[in-house]
Amino acid sequence: xxxxxxxxxxxxSQDAAPDGVIGSVANALRLLQLLAGSxxxxxxxxxxxxxxxxxxxxxxxxxxxAYGYVEQDxxxxxxxPGPALTGIGIAAVQGSNLRTVARPALARLASLTNxxxxxxxxxxxHVLCLDSIESTRSVRTGSRVGWSLPSHTTAGGxxxxxxxxxxxxxEIFPSETIAGTGRRRPVRRIDLLAELELxxxxxxxxxxxxxxxxxxxxxxTLLDRHGRARAALAVTAPSARGDEAWAREVGRAALEIAxxxxxxxx
Numbered sequence: 021x022x023x024x025x026x027x028x029x030x031x032x033s034q035d036a037a038p039d040g041v042i043g044s045v046a047n048a049l050r051l052l053q054l055l056a057g058s059x060x061x062x063x064x065x066x067x068x069x070x071x072x073x074x075x076x077x078x079x080x081x082x083x084x085x086a087y088g089y090v091e092q093d094x095x096x097x098x099x100x101p102g103p104a105l106t107g108i109g110i111a112a113v114q115g116s117n118l119r120t121v122a123r124p125a126l127a128r129l130a131s132l133t134n135x136x137x138x139x140x141x142x143x144x145x146h147v148l149c150l151d152s153i154e155s156t157r158s159v160r161t162g163s164r165v166g167w168s169l170p171s172h173t174t175a176g177g178x179x180x181x182x183x184x185x186x187x188x189x190x191e192i193f194p195s196e197t198i199a200g201t202g203r204r205r206p207v208r209r210i211d212l213l214a215e216l217e218l219x220x221x222x223x224x225x226x227x228x229x230x231x232x233x234x235x236x237x238x239x240x241t242l243l244d245r246h247g248r249a250r251a252a253l254a255v256t257a258p259s260a261r262g263d264e265a266w267a268r269e270v271g272r273a274a275l276e277i278a279x280x281x282x283x284x285x286x
Contacts, residue, residue: 047072048080055090060100101167118251118285119150122242125253125281126153132273135257136161140176140239143168145192147177147252161235161256169231172198172212175239176252178225182216183241183249189213224271229259236262240274244285253278 050070055061066077081099084090088104122139130137130153139151147170152163171177172193181189190209198207219225227237239254255270256262 044080047076048084051077051080051084052089055099055101060093060096060098062098121285122251122253122281123151124284125242125277126151128281129253129255129274129277130155132277133255133270135255135270136163138164138176138254138256139242140174140180140252140254141250142171142177142180142252145171147171147174147180149176150251155257159258159260161258164256172207173227173230174254175225175227175237176254177239178216178219178227179239179241180249180252181212182219182225186213189216222271223275224267226267226271228262228264228267234259236267238267238270238274240271240278242278242285243282245283250285 047070051061051066054066054069063074063077063081066072066081067074070077081090081092085092085099085102088102090099091102092099118141119139126137126139134155134157136155137153138149140147140149146168149164149167149169152165154160154163169177171181181192184192189212193209193212196209198209198212223240225239227235227239229236231237235256236259237254237256239252241249242251242253244250253274255274257266257270
């Protein structure tokens with residue numbers, strides 16, 4: 021009982037929510053934001069990063085699990101987005117006109133590479149997946165529709181950041197060190213800026229096991245007829261076949277498709 025009182029006192033002082041904000045709801049939302057940034061989360065890390073006790077995190081996750089917002093991986097015991105949360109993401113993007121006009125390019129990319137392909141847009145320091153077409157291979161990566169992922173680690177995010185000026189990137193990442201989440205280590209902004217120069221030079225971005233350790237990805241910018249970046253086309257595959265040679269081949273194919281469909285993107 022004494023331990024519970026100490027936890028409550030500690031969390032009350034750390035959360036210090038504004039007037040009218042319910043602390044438990046705020047913690048649940050912060051937990052979902054943390055999950056959105058990392059793709060999966062464990063109780064211990066969530067408690068550390070949010071500054072709340074393990075018991076509180078466990079209760080929050082149990083509640084979110086009961087309503088389908090998160091689900092637990094039985095093997096790793098980590099938590100990941102559940103069907104209800106994914107459904108909200110899907111509902112948020114269903115009406116997107118971009119999703120409709122870019123669908124033929126996405127389908128062409130998925131068919132040519134026979135790998136799962138995605139349509140992504142930049143939202144602050146994250147990218148949001150609007151659409152996915154899964155590979156027909158028996159071993160493949162899945163849909164990411166509704167997922168929000170860090171832009172500085174994902175192939176789709178990096179290629180969109182490369183379309184911005186350096187001051188615009190600095191505005192998105194004002195700190196000289198970009199904090200890591202989950203298995204990802206902190207990234208120096210100067211290193212990100214250098215990588216974006218490489219992306220600009222070759223036209224495509226790669227992500228070989230950074231965001232997800234068993235997944236490789238390539239991303240290209242989907243420009244409209246006026247040369248404005250509207251979205252990113254990304255291809256993902258299991259790391260077992262997603263090496264540097266694969267990335268170069270997919271990068272060239274994706275660039276050709278993006279150029280082919282440029283006039284149809286408004």
